[in-house]
Amino acid sequence: MSGLIGGAVLRQLGAAYAFGALNRRAVAGVPCHQADIVELKAIQPAFAGVDAVVHLAANASMSAPFEDTLRANVVGTYNVFEAARRAGVKRVVFASSGATVSGYEREMPYRALVTGCGDEVGQWPMISHESPLRPSGLYGASKAWGEALARYYVDAHGLSAVCLRIGHVTAEDRPLSPRDYSVWCSQRDIVQMIDRCLQAPPTLRFDVFFVVSDNKWNYRDLTHPREVLGFRPLDSADRHRAPGGAAATP
Amino acid sequence: MSGLIGGAVLRQLGAAYAFGALNRRAVAGVPCHQADIVELKAIQPAFAGVDAVVHLAANASMSAPFEDTLRANVVGTYNVFEAARRAGVKRVVFASSGATVSGYEREMPYRALVTGCGDEVGQWPMISHESPLRPSGLYGASKAWGEALARYYVDAHGLSAVCLRIGHVTAEDRPLSPRDYSVWCSQRDIVQMIDRCLQAPPTLRFDVFFVVSDNKWNYRDLTHPREVLGFRPLDSADRHRAPGGAAATP
Numbered sequence: 001m002s003g004l005i006g007g008a009v010l011r012q013l014g015a016a017y018a019f020g021a022l023n024r025r026a027v028a029g030v031p032c033h034q035a036d037i038v039e040l041k042a043i044q045p046a047f048a049g050v051d052a053v054v055h056l057a058a059n060a061s062m063s064a065p066f067e068d069t070l071r072a073n074v075v076g077t078y079n080v081f082e083a084a085r086r087a088g089v090k091r092v093v094f095a096s097s098g099a100t101v102s103g104y105e106r107e108m109p110y111r112a113l114v115t116g117c118g119d120e121v122g123q124w125p126m127i128s129h130e131s132p133l134r135p136s137g138l139y140g141a142s143k144a145w146g147e148a149l150a151r152y153y154v155d156a157h158g159l160s161a162v163c164l165r166i167g168h169v170t171a172e173d174r175p176l177s178p179r180d181y182s183v184w185c186s187q188r189d190i191v192q193m194i195d196r197c198l199q200a201p202p203t204l205r206f207d208v209f210f211v212v213s214d215n216k217w218n219y220r221d222l223t224h225p226r227e228v229l230g231f232r233p234l235d236s237a238d239r240h241r242a243p244g245g246a247a248a249t250p
Numbered sequence: 251m252s253g254l255i256g257g258a259v260l261r262q263l264g265a266a267y268a269f270g271a272l273n274r275r276a277v278a279g280v281p282c283h284q285a286d287i288v289e290l291k292a293i294q295p296a297f298a299g300v301d302a303v304v305h306l307a308a309n310a311s312m313s314a315p316f317e318d319t320l321r322a323n324v325v326g327t328y329n330v331f332e333a334a335r336r337a338g339v340k341r342v343v344f345a346s347s348g349a350t351v352s353g354y355e356r357e358m359p360y361r362a363l364v365t366g367c368g369d370e371v372g373q374w375p376m377i378s379h380e381s382p383l384r385p386s387g388l389y390g391a392s393k394a395w396g397e398a399l400a401r402y403y404v405d406a407h408g409l410s411a412v413c414l415r416i417g418h419v420t421a422e423d424r425p426l427s428p429r430d431y432s433v434w435c436s437q438r439d440i441v442q443m444i445d446r447c448l449q450a451p452p453t454l455r456f457d458v459f460f461v462v463s464d465n466k467w468n469y470r471d472l473t474h475p476r477e478v479l480g481f482r483p484l485d486s487a488d489r490h491r492a493p494g495g496a497a498a499t500p
Contacts, residue, residue: 066328074324074395078316078388100398103405132380132458133398134405138328141398145324148350148385148394155353155384 001027005095005169005194006056008187013195022046022057037076040083047087052198054093055080062099062137073142081153081161091160093197094150097143098165098183098210098220101127103134105179110219116178118217128221129165129208147208154206162197162204165220166190167212175237182217186235189213196229204228213237251277255345255419255444256306258437263445272296272307287326290333297337302448304343305330312349312387323392331403331411341410343447344400347393348415348433348460348470351377353384355429360469366428368467378471379415379458397458404456412447412454415470416440417462425487432467436485439463446479454478463487 001010001021010019010030021032022043033046037057047053057080059072077094084092104110109124135141143165150161167185170176175184193211197204207228210220214233225231251260251271260269260280271282272293283296287307297303307330309322327344334342354360359374385391393415400411417435420426425434443461457478460470465487475481 066332070325070328075320078320082316103401106405130382133401135398135402137402137406138399141395141402144398145391145395148383148391149388151353151383152385152387152391155356156387 001030001032001056003056004171005166005187005190006054008169008191009054009056009194012188012191016195017198020046020050037079038071040079043079044083044086047083047089050087050089052091052093053080053084053089054095054194054198056095058095058142060097060139062139064139066138069138069142073139074145077142077146077149081149081159084159085153085157089159090202091162091198092150092153093194094146094161094163096147096163096165096208097140098167098212099136099140100143100147100165101131101134101220102136102140102183104219105136113182113217113219114179116181118181121217124219126221126223127210127219129210129224151206160202160205162200162206163208164190164193164197165208165210167210167220174240181215181237181241182219183212184215184237185212186233189233189235192234193225193229193231196225196231200229251280251282251306253306254421255416255437255440256304258419258441259304259306259444262438262441266445267448270296270300287329288321290329293329294333294336297333297339300337300339302341302343303330303334303339304345304444304448306345308345308392310347310389312389314389316388319388319392323389324395327392327396327399331399331409335403335407335409339409340452341412341448342400342403343444344396344411344413346397346413346415346458347390348417348462349386349390350393350397350415351381351384351470352386352390352433354469355386363432363467363469364429366431368431374469376471376473377460377469379460379474401456410452410455412450412456413458414440414443414447415458415460417460417470424490431465431487431491432469433462434465434487435462436483439483439485442484443475443479443481446475446481450479 021027021030026032035042059068105114109121112121147163154161167183173187209225213235215237271277271280276282285292309318355364359371362371397413404411417433459475463485464483
């Protein structure tokens with residue numbers, strides 16, 4: 001909850017939920033169990049009596065050494081699902097990532113969309129939550145692991161799990177690169193989505209949703225989250241374009 | 251190569267290839283580099299000068315403790331791809347598993363097919379290599395990780411990778427349970443498939459194939475490997491049925 005998305009969740013939804021944090025260091029404004037998700041036993045107490053877990057902890061670096069991705073994302077995500085299962089948590093909202101499919105950006109037409117050349121592309125097939133995975137980096141592969149684990153835990157252990165393939169959320173809360181005109185996700189939009197996942201009825205057992213803002217050059221399907229959850233992004237990277245249509249720069 | 255499939259490969263293809271083994275203990279009849287795939291540095295020498303790697307090493311137990319699956323399958327498979335990349339290996343044939351999708355067997359009509367009730371099912375939709383993953387156990391999730399890793403290594407590092415979702419290969423080389431009338435794979439059929447993967451032209455960059463024998467109650471698509479590789483299973487679990495159609499028992 002000390003991270004970028006966790007902080008946005010706390011600010012925007014703190015009054016609506018009785019949040020508790022599981023974090024390595026204390027988090028201002030919320031009861032916090034201090035532990036590292038690499039240690040299953042150490043995190044277990046944080047799951048007691050909890051209805052739902054929003055699992056945002058990860059090493060999000062695309063260039064992290066394997067050992068770091070392994071610990072934080074592979075082992076850490078297993079520990080979160082296992083602790084949730086043992087505690088009888090009803091739902092886990094898992095922060096997966098668009099990096100599970102951003103390998104598609106290596107090829108046209110997606111390459112044009114993420115390099116500021118979207119206007120040269122007429123139409124493009126949207127990537128859906130059921131398209132084959134195409135991960136970027138060990139990071140993307142680690143999120144594919146998390147989604148596979150989620151599916152298994154739902155089937156075998158009866159909890160509910162929702163995987164959110166989150167786009168690029170920025171501390172500045174605006175697009176920072178040409179690619180962001182495709183994959184940017186505002187803080188308000190990711191918080192809306194997490195809220196909808198927490199509110200969804202128990203009949204939602206397992207699902208995977210992309211989350212990005214309403215960007216003109218987006219290639220990630222938002223029909224499915226709209227139909228299942230009523231999610232509609234309120235923001236758009238295009239509203240941050242400089243006059244004349246040039247992409248904003250950092 | 252000391253395992254069930256590795257042994258079958260050596261027996262059936264040993265005269266056609268200059269095999270070397272990477273194995274924890276020595277393997278009779280083949281040069282062997284002894285090391286554990288958990289140790290990247292220790293296995294690296296085995297990859298020098300090699301055209302292709304057939305990665306069969308895994309903890310295949312569906313009930314292995316997480317730590318064992320993590321070491322052998324998650325870390326081990328990363329180490330194999332990374333060592334292959336560093337050595338300039340052209341192709342990795344990765345033994346994935348039908349366990350990436352066998353979660354479908356929890357529900358009808360697949361449940362009937364794997365419980366000896368296939369005759370009660372008229373038709374069923376085949377599960378294809380592009381169907382959403384539905385892993386069984388941590389084992390199935392670890393194979394989903396391996397497939398994601400394979401896709402990433404192909405995209406980012408230019409090697410070729412083929413993922414084989416292998417059915418149930420048995421030491422007795424015949425079906426041993428009612429489920430095997432759906433998912434059994436003869437030793438001859440898996441060896442044929444590995445041979446075809448090694449022989450496929452360099453234009454085959456990345457793909458995923460199911461491998462099972464020609465079983466009446468099979469639900470895993472074999473059209474794709476037939477079209478891409480010319481794979482046709484030579485065996486069938488049904489030929490091992492006792493007179494009267496009853497399933498064989500161990």
